[in-house]
Amino acid sequence: MERPQFRAYFLHPRFWLLWLGLGLLWLMVQLPYPLLLGLGRGLGALMYRVAGSRRAIAGRNLELCFPQLSAGEREKLLKENFASTGIAFFEMAMSWWWAKPRLAKLAHIEGLEHLQQARDEGQGVILMALHFTTLEIGAALLGQRQTIDGMYREHNNPVFDFIQRRGRERHNSDATAIEREDIRTMLKVLRNGRAIWYAPDQDYGPKQSIFVPLFGIQAATVTATSKFARLGKARVVPFTQQRLADGTGYRLVVHPPLSDFPGDSEEADCLRINQWIEQSVSQHPEQYLWAHRRFKTRPEGEPALYAKRR
Template identity: 70%
Template sequence: MDRPRFKRSFLHPRHWPLWLGLGLLWLLVQLPYSVLLLLGRALGWLMFVFMVERRRVAEINLQLCFADWTEQRRAQLLRENFASNGIALFETAMAWWWPRKRLQKLAQIDGLEHLQRAAAEGQGVVLMSLHFTTLEIGAALLGQRATIDGMYREHRNPVFDWVQRRGRERHNADALAIEREDVRAMLRSLRRGRAIWYAPDQDYGRKASVFVPLFGVPAATVTATSTFARLGKARVVPFTQCRLPGGKGYHLHIHPALEDFPGPDETADALRINAFVEQAISAHPEQYMWVHRRFKTRPEGESRPYAKRKRRRRRR
């Protein structure tokens, strides 16, 4: 995709409320990091109180994945998770607008040699990531040290889309944004020896998925990771990041490439992926995006655990 360009239509009055909100966020994010963490936790509390539907989704996910935990323990995790979601808003703004040098001071990176070795050998990499609340800032911090392309879904609002893409791509002038549905472009990039950020830990429906356990619960798990690795002749390199306690920044961990992957059986591959997902989530469960409907697609005859979404009426 071409680099995002500013358009005069972005200045139309209908976009002024968004510009005002983005401007306020830009001003807030100039505050010290310790203050932003506090503001994020306060925002997370408001989200916990008012985002009832999302809170219920997270509650159900925690009940399914940590059935052996006490209700009190899950309730505490839920509150911490919403605090993490609130902090994520400011982390996103930091990733988009902080000066690079200020941002770099927060990063601790292990395993960069796995990406460097693949790049030196001209080997494509599926950088297998997870939907943690820290994913935006994690990608930005890694993008300052390595060329990482990303799967991209265009936002409906053109102004927000421009701001988002500009913020994401500023850390690496050579990075590419690839449409999520453009599989051919992704495979071409992998065959050219590029690394592409990809997260297989969400429910993308029954098509091209297999049911394998995730925390003991059958979960529709995409087989695309195996397909990309096989057709793109690429290595699968897991990547995780976490927010460190005490305002010490972020730890980014690039793991060794999965051995003998993909295998002859896509279901076995999906089992390996979910085993890694479980391990990564268990290390920092409060920082995972539990508000997503991970178990919405069910095996035949099994009911969905979530309530139906309330559809908004379209204005005529």
């Protein structure tokens, strides 16, 4: 996929309001990091009050996944999750626009040798990540140290799409965004010994999924991780990230590659992935993206787990 190019069409009056908003965000994100964290928490508190449907989805997910917590504990966790989501808004802008040396100071990376070894051996890597609220800045910080390609879904607004892609691809010279549906290119890239960021933790419907437990609930789980690893002859390397509570930045962990993966069956592989997801999310549940309807697709005959959208 070619690098995004600026077009004169982006200056059309229909985009002026967006450009104004992006300009104001650029100015705000020049503030000191601790102040941005505080602004993000304030934005999250506002979102908690006004985003009723997303709050209901996140609350329902917490109820399903952490039934051992009291209602009060889940409510506290929900508010912290919205605070983390508000911070993520500014982290996104930081990853797009901060000077690279300033951004790099926030990175505390462990396990980079697993990616370096695969690169030295010409081995492709599926960097298996999760939809944490720190997703954007985590990918940027790792991208400064190791070339990582990414699966990509084009945004409907061409100006925002241009800004987003430029921001994501600027951290190393040859990183590219691959359309999510472009499986042929993804497999080619893996066979050429490159690493691709990929997250298998969302509900993509029944056609490309099978049902295996996640937090004790039957969840539609994509089988693509096994297929990509097999067809791309790639290692699956788990990757987690965490916003540090002391305000010093982010802990990024590149874990050892999964052994004997793919296994004997897609069901066993999906179960193994979901168990890893449970373990990783449970360590920092307040930083996970709970506003996604993860259990939307149900096995035949089972009732819906979310209230109907109005």
